[in-house]
Amino acid sequence: MNVRLYIWQRATAAVMVPLVIIHLALIVHASRHGMTAADILARTRGSVMWASLYGAFVIAVAIHAAIGVRNVVSEWSPLTARRAMIVGNAFGVALLALGLRAVAAVVLP
Amino acid sequence: MTAGGWRHRLSPLWIAALVHRLSGLALAIFLPLHFLALGLAIRGEGALEGFLRWSDQPLVKLAEGGLVFLLAVHMLGGLRVLVIENLPWCDGQKALATLAAAISAALALMFLARVF
Numbered sequence: 001m002n003v004r005l006y007i008w009q010r011a012t013a014a015v016m017v018p019l020v021i022i023h024l025a026l027i028v029h030a031s032r033h034g035m036t037a038a039d040i041l042a043r044t045r046g047s048v049m050w051a052s053l054y055g056a057f058v059i060a061v062a063i064h065a066a067i068g069v070r071n072v073v074s075e076w077s078p079l080t081a082r083r084a085m086i087v088g089n090a091f092g093v094a095l096l097a098l099g100l101r102a103v104a105a106v107v108l109p
Numbered sequence: 110m111t112a113g114g115w116r117h118r119l120s121p122l123w124i125a126a127l128v129h130r131l132s133g134l135a136l137a138i139f140l141p142l143h144f145l146a147l148g149l150a151i152r153g154e155g156a157l158e159g160f161l162r163w164s165d166q167p168l169v170k171l172a173e174g175g176l177v178f179l180l181a182v183h184m185l186g187g188l189r190v191l192v193i194e195n196l197p198w199c200d201g202q203k204a205l206a207t208l209a210a211a212i213s214a215a216l217a218l219m220f221l222a223r224v225f
Contacts, residue, residue: 010191010194013187013190013191014191016184017184017187017188017191020180020181020184021184023180024177024180024181024184024216027177027220028177028216028219028220028223031220031223031224032223032224034165035161036158036161037150037154037155037157037158037161038154038158040157041150041154041157061140065133065136065137065140068133068134068137069134069137072130072133072134091137094141095137095140095141095144098140098141098144098145098148099140099144101144101148101151102143102144102145102147102148103147104151105147105148105149105150105151106147106150
C-alpha cells in the first residue's frame, strides 16, 4: 500500500469512529422497540441531519472498504497489484452507488 | 513451515490483526446486502416493512448479533491501530486487544438480549 492510500485509509477510519459509535448506539436503542418501516421513515424522511450523517458514512466506508479489499486481494490472491486495484476500485464504486441509493431511499421525502 | 514459524500465530496481537482483517472482509461482504435492503424503501414503505418483518426470524436476529460484534470489533481494533500509529507507545496492547473483543462481545450480547 502506498503512502497516499495509507493516509486515505487511516483518515476515513478516523472519520468513521464517531459514526460507527452513533450507528451502534442506534442499533441497540432501536432493537428493543421492534421498529416498523413507518417508524423509521417518519424519522428519516426529509431529515438533513440523517442525510448528512449517513451520506458522510457511505462516502467514508466506500473509500475505506475499497482500499481494504484491494489490500486483501493483493496479499491473499494470485492477482497482480494492478488487478487488485481494479477489483478494489470497482468494489468501492459499487458500494458508493448502492450506499447513496440507500440513503436517498430513506431520507428523500 | 517449522513449528517455530507458527508460534507467533498464537500471539493475541497476531490474532487481533487476523480478527481485524476477517471482520473487515465480512463487513465488506455484508454492506452491499445491507444497502440493497435499505434501498427497498424506494419501492415504498411496504417493501421495507416486508423485509423488516422477515428479519424478525430468530436466525436472522442471531446473525444481526454477529454483525454487531463484527462492526464493534473492527472499529475498536482499528481505533487501537490508530492510537498505536499516532500517539506515544503505551504498554498493555494485548490487554487492550482483549478488552476490544470483550466490549464487542458484550455489545452483541446486549443486542441479542434486547431482541429476544
